[in-house]
Amino acid sequence: MVMPPIHSVNLDLSHDTVLYLENITVSFDGFKALNNLNFYVKRGELRCVVGANGAGKTTMMDVITGKTRPDSGSAFFGQWIDLTQYSEPEIAAAGIGRKFQKPTVFENHSVLENLELALRTHKGVWSSLFARLTPEQRDRIDEVLNLIGLTNHVQRRAGLLAHGQKQWLEIGMLLVQEPYLLLLDEPVAGMTQHEIERTAELLNSLAGRHAVVVVEHDMAFVRSIAKTVTVLHEGQVLAEGNMTDIQANPRVIEVYLGE
């Protein structure tokens, strides 16, 4: 079937749900990394996903971003965009931003240039590289600089930033693209306590405007940000709920928290 270009399909959030994964199975050589997984994300919510090594967290992110195709099941962005039918760049352009654990900022460029590059190259518009940014784009960059706490470092070379600042810059590079859904893989790994607290504030401040899915092992951090936590185990959802319920769940204690 020939799919319409992703830009021509409106992101329909009329049901207030930005992501639907239903009965997703992914096998590698017969081993089910995801096994009939169901996972839903509401518009603007901040969700944490936890689970032991090998639980399927990365594979789930890979399915959402089009990197891995499921053997079966469906993956929808809003009501109509079938994620299994589009490429990784198309899905990114449609409004799903992903940050991997290791920061990948342009080290030899300034903070400002990094944000400008992220904005200009979004949707693959290399041709606009030499065009001036619109006043709206400038405003968006200023707004993001403020959010990520780097307003006073705009001219600093990204390679000279502290580890935490680099992570925030990379989140900022996604934010200038105004994603509807942001996927973050272990954003606080390697951060100092102060940086972790700042990151919690940053992610909390995004709630409502962007849906954010955070995969994280640091339970203190998860506790500080999460409204809803999803626990994955053997490619399925073992439990989902608020932190108090999750921590009291005997199955979660047995297979994850009690490690």
Ligand SMILES: Nc1ncnc2c1ncn2[C@@H]1O[C@H](COP(=O)(O)OP(=O)(O)OP(=O)(O)O)[C@@H](O)[C@H]1O
């Ligand atoms: N490309 C692949 N080929 C074969 N097996 C794979 C592949 N990718 C993942 N797996 C296996 O699928 C299972 C789930 O892996 P996944 O990386 O999704 O888990 P995870 O929850 O992200 O773990 P971690 O916390 O270690 O990152 C693991 O057993 C892993 O070895």
